[in-house]
Amino acid sequence: MIRNHFLTSDGLFLDNLGNIEENKANEQFFYDKKTLKILADIAEKFEYTCLLCAPTLGDELIRRGRKVRILDIDMRFAPLRGFRYFDIKKPLSFGEKYDLIVCDPPFTGVRIKQLFNAITKLSCNNPSQNILISWERQYLKKKFMKIFSYFNLRLTGFCLTYRQGFIPFPDELMKKYGEEVIVELYSNFPALN
Numbered sequence: 001m002i003r004n005h006f007l008t009s010d011g012l013f014l015d016n017l018g019n020i021e022e023n024k025a026n027e028q029f030f031y032d033k034k035t036l037k038i039l040a041d042i043a044e045k046f047e048y049t050c051l052l053c054a055p056t057l058g059d060e061l062i063r064r065g066r067k068v069r070i071l072d073i074d075m076r077f078a079p080l081r082g083f084r085y086f087d088i089k090k091p092l093s094f095g096e097k098y099d100l101i102v103c104d105p106p107f108t109g110v111r112i113k114q115l116f117n118a119i120t121k122l123s124c125n126n127p128s129q130n131i132l133i134s135w136e137r138q139y140l141k142k143k144f145m146k147i148f149s150y151f152n153l154r155l156t157g158f159c160l161t162y163r164q165g166f167i168p169f170p171d172e173l174m175k176k177y178g179e180e181v182i183v184e185l186y187s188n189f190p191a192l193n
Helices: 033-043 055-063 112-122 141-151 171-177
Strands: 048-052 067-072 083-085 100-103 131-136 154-160 183-187
Touching: 033 055, 033 100, 033 131, 033 154, 048 055, 048 112, 055 067, 100 112, 112 141, 131 141
Parallel strands: 048 067, 048 100, 067 083, 100 131
Antiparallel strands: 131 183, 154 183
């Protein structure tokens, strides 16, 4: 459960959106306080950050006075300043240049190639685009690294943690990969320095 004061496009804080629950059907899981702080500390060093599937990080950056583009399928976050509806499976380019793209994607609901296509469009096909992206340690990691080699991603050594402590994968994946799901952060710049 998350309680936020939303800053709308006209600069007014809203406190009447109430509690927003994670939408597990869309593989939506909110960061714990430690992960949220670390990611926000990294992102606030950049002028204009695009947040794909990370609306609570967008909310935190707005609170810190940063310019953000929040892209998500979850319209409950539409009141956030900088929000736009975005479907990873049918990505659109907005013709905007971002200093950083942060993505915490669904791992099973979207194919890796679809995710790559979305980030490539958002980056305006720039292989030097600064990117922070999370991926599960075991689930199709080699395929993920091969497809995203265009952006020269590397492990940061940081594992993301979420409010509920874990991400429940579908039963067939749990049997294959085990109970513990570890989400690692990748970047193509020295993110944790």
